[in-house]
Amino acid sequence: MSSSRAITLRSPSEDDVDVLFQIASDMTTWEERTEATPAPLNRDTFKARLARDDAQESGKSVRFVIDVDGVAVGSVSLFDFDELARHAEAGIALLPEARGKGIGTAAISQIVEFAFVRCNLRRVHLQVIESNVGAIRVYEKAGFMIEGRQRQHAWVRGKYEDIIVMGILRSA
Numbered sequence: 118m119s120s121s122r123a124i125t126l127r128s129p130s131e132d133d134v135d136v137l138f139q140i141a142s143d144m145t146t147w148e149e150r151t152e153a154t155p156a157p158l159n160r161d162t163f164k165a166r167l168a169r170d171d172a173q174e175s176g177k178s179v180r181f182v183i184d185v186d187g188v189a190v191g192s193v194s195l196f197d198f199d200e201l202a203r204h205a206e207a208g209i210a211l212l213p214e215a216r217g218k219g220i221g222t223a224a225i226s227q228i229v230e231f232a233f234v235r236c237n238l239r240r241v242h243l244q245v246i247e248s249n250v251g252a253i254r255v256y257e258k259a260g261f262m263i264e265g266r267q268r269q270h271a272w273v274r275g276k277y278e279d280i281i282v283m284g285i286l287r288s289a
C-alpha cells in the first residue's frame with residue numbers, strides 16, 4: 118500500500134455487506150470486538166441486524182465503512198450516545214490484511230473529529246481488553262487516555278482479563 122493512500126470514512130452500501138460480515142463473524146478477534154458470548158454468526162442474521170441499525174432513529178448510532186483508495190477494509194462506529202452529557206462510545210475493526218498499516222490510527226482519529234465537530238460531543242470513550250496492546254497503542258496515538266480498569270471483567274479464550282476504559286475529551 119503506498120504512503121499516499123486515501124483513508125476515508127464513508128457510508129456503508131449494499132456492496133459492503135460481505136466485508137462487514139467477514140469482520141463481524143471473525144471468531145479469532147471476537148472478544149476483542151464485542152462483549153457478546155462468542156457464537157458463529159449467520160449472514161442473514163447479520164444483514165437483519167444491519168437493517169435494524171439503519172432503521173434506528175438518527176443520532177442513536179453512527180457506522181462508517183473505512184475505505185482505503187476505494188476499497189472497504191473495515192468499520193468504525195459511535196454508539197450509546199448520551200444526548201445530555203454529550204458523549205458516545207466508539208468501536209473499530211479492520212480486515213486482517215489491513216491491520217498494522219496505520220489505517221486504524223487514521224480512522225479512529227477521523228471518527229473522533231466527526232464526534233466532536235459534527236455531532237458536538239464533548240467526550241468519546243471505549244473499552245479494550247488488556248491483551249489488545251496494538252489497539253491500546255492506536256487509541257493513545259489518537260489522544261485517548263486510560264481512565265480506568267475493570268479487573269477480570271472479560272472472559273477471553275480461557276482466562277479472565279481486565280477491561281481498560283479509555284476516553285478523550287474535546288479540548289475546547
Ligand SMILES: CC(C)(COP(=O)(O)OP(=O)(O)OC[C@H]1O[C@@H](n2cnc3c(N)ncnc32)[C@H](O)[C@@H]1OP(=O)(O)O)[C@@H](O)C(=O)NCCC(=O)NCCS
Nearest residue numbers: 149209210211216217218219220221222245250251252254
Ligand atoms: C485494533 C485495530 C483497529 C488497530 O488498527 P491498525 O490499523 O491495525 O493499527 P495501526 O497500524 O494504526 O497501529 C498499530 C500500533 O500498535 C502497535 N502494535 C501492534 N501490535 C503491538 C504489540 N503486540 N505490542 C505493542 N505494540 C503493538 C504498532 O506498532 C502500531 O504502533 P506504532 O505506529 O507506534 O508503531 C486493528 O488491528 C483491528 O481491527 N484489530 C481487530 C479488532 C480489534 O481489536 N478492534 C479493537 C477493539 S477495542
